[in-house]
Amino acid sequence: MKELMVQGTGQLAWVEVPTPRLASARSALVRPIASASCDLDRRLIAGVTPFKPPFALGHECVAEVLEVGAEVTTVRRGDLVSVPWKIACGECRQCLAGRATACTAVPRHAAYGVPAGGHWGGLFAEVVMVPFADAMLVPLPPGLNPLAVASASDNLTDAWVAASQPIATREDARVLVVGGTESLGVLAVQMAVAAGAASVDYLDDNDFRRDLAQRSGAHIEPGAELNERYDVVVAATRDPHALHRGLLALAPGGHCSCIGILFEDPKIPLFGMYMRGVTLSVGACNVRPHIPKVVELVGSGQCDPLLVSPTIVNCEEATEALVQPLAKCIVVRERMTG
Numbered sequence: 001m002k003e004l005m006v007q008g009t010g011q012l013a014w015v016e017v018p019t020p021r022l023a024s025a026r027s028a029l030v031r032p033i034a035s036a037s038c039d040l041d042r043r044l045i046a047g048v049t050p051f052k053p054p055f056a057l058g059h060e061c062v063a064e065v066l067e068v069g070a071e072v073t074t075v076r077r078g079d080l081v082s083v084p085w086k087i088a089c090g091e092c093r094q095c096l097a098g099r100a101t102a103c104t105a106v107p108r109h110a111a112y113g114v115p116a117g118g119h120w121g122g123l124f125a126e127v128v129m130v131p132f133a134d135a136m137l138v139p140l141p142p143g144l145n146p147l148a149v150a151s152a153s154d155n156l157t158d159a160w161v162a163a164s165q166p167i168a169t170r171e172d173a174r175v176l177v178v179g180g181t182e183s184l185g186v187l188a189v190q191m192a193v194a195a196g197a198a199s200v201d202y203l204d205d206n207d208f209r210r211d212l213a214q215r216s217g218a219h220i221e222p223g224a225e226l227n228e229r230y231d232v233v234v235a236a237t238r239d240p241h242a243l244h245r246g247l248l249a250l251a252p253g254g255h256c257s258c259i260g261i262l263f264e265d266p267k268i269p270l271f272g273m274y275m276r277g278v279t280l281s282v283g284a285c286n287v288r289p290h291i292p293k294v295v296e297l298v299g300s301g302q303c304d305p306l307l308v309s310p311t312i313v314n315c316e317e318a319t320e321a322l323v324q325p326l327a328k329c330i331v332v333r334e335r336m337t338g
């Protein structure tokens with residue numbers, strides 16, 4: 001089968017590799033039919049992350065189930081499923097507490113499309129092995145456009161959790177989304193609106209994303225004086241200065257969800273944060289428990305993830321499309337199971 005590999009810095013290619021087989025009675029084989037680029041992917045290809053090639057790319061997709069092991073009960077051949085980015089067992093102490101990113105049954109950081117905890121394949125590949133099918137896969141309801149939830153594996157659900165959790169405990173929340181990565185900021189705007197924010201302001205110097213954020217329901221913040229104005233800040237930026245501004249923008253009792261991935265140590269205004277009693281959360285998103293809710297939000301039209309994924313290509317066009325700046329891209333493949 002063919003797998004999309006980052007072979008070296010800036011080198012992306014389809015490579016012929018052995019087709020994976022079922023690893024156990026609890027595993028499944030799936031065929032991605034709509035794979036989205038994560039906001040991290042272009043940087044992974046460019047070689048500007050701690051994760052070095054060669055490795056298989058891709059950790060967001062909807063797939064069709066090809067084959068399941070004897071003990072799998074929740075999905076069967078032909079089902080359309082969302083495949084979470086994180087490999088996790090669903091049964092260990094951490095998984096049961098909703099912390100799949102800390103799963104103790106697999107190597108630390110085990111995931112698709114990032115070579116941080118071993119090599120598990122990438123979700124642009126023709127066939128992917130899912131070691132814990134019942135714990136990981138989320139069957140999709142009939143009638144849902146699979147392209148619209150391709151990103152539920154990571155970015156879309158990350159945006160939902162980052163916005164909705166702090167909004168849930170703050171009445172009439174004033175929200176600031178600090179944009180900067182390809183899709184997360186705009187998705188966070190949509191999710192803040194869906195979560196019932198009283199207002200959503202968007203801060204970004206990029207015109208393309210500002211337009212998308214406005215169409216998603218945000219007021220575009222010119223950014224002159226932000227300090228202590230917001231109950232919730234979602235920092236979807238890689239810029240340490242933008243994160244710093246977001247932290248200063250928190251009102252007393254506020255919360256900042258930091259979902260842009262910063263590789264350096266940013267400056268954190270801790271004393272002011274202490275005095276205002278604000279919190280900062282950071283960490284890869286435990287998506288699996290939240291994917292059903294996200295699927296429901298997409299199905300009911302409460303968010304429109306395709307707004308940030310204007311480029312839809314086939315596999316031949318993928319290597320070109322995935323290195324383009326600005327927007328997310330979705331790679332599609334025909335179904336086999338009908």
Ligand SMILES: [Zn+2]
Pocket residue numbers: 038039040059085154155
């Ligand atoms: Zn990602």
Ligand SMILES: [Zn+2]
Pocket residue numbers: 088089090091092093094095096100102103104105
């Ligand atoms: Zn586990």
